[in-house]
Amino acid sequence: MAHKVIVEKQCGCFKKSGDAPIRHFDNKDDALIAANSWKDEMNETYCDKHHFDVVESGDDLMITMGMRG
Numbered sequence: 001m002a003h004k005v006i007v008e009k010q011c012g013c014f015k016k017s018g019d020a021p022i023r024h025f026d027n028k029d030d031a032l033i034a035a036n037s038w039k040d041e042m043n044e045t046y047c048d049k050h051h052f053d054v055v056e057s058g059d060d061l062m063i064t065m066g067m068r069g
């Protein structure tokens with residue numbers, strides 16, 4: 001459980017999804033794959049006000065939130 005995927009900012013859509021903002025992974029490849037598919041899912045299913053990116057932060061991966069447009 002050395003690697004974390006962390007949703008840095010949780011907008012209303014994230015809270016409605018009921019997901020926990022941190023997921024733990026044993027290896028970084030798994031964390032990276034999960035972070036990217038999680039980010040894609042957020043970009044596709046959340047409101048159009050926000051967009052999400054994956055940023056590496058040491059052993060962890062942050063999903064950052066920005067405003068669209």
Ligand SMILES: [Zn+2]
Pocket residue numbers: 011012013014046047048049050
């Ligand atoms: Zn949103």
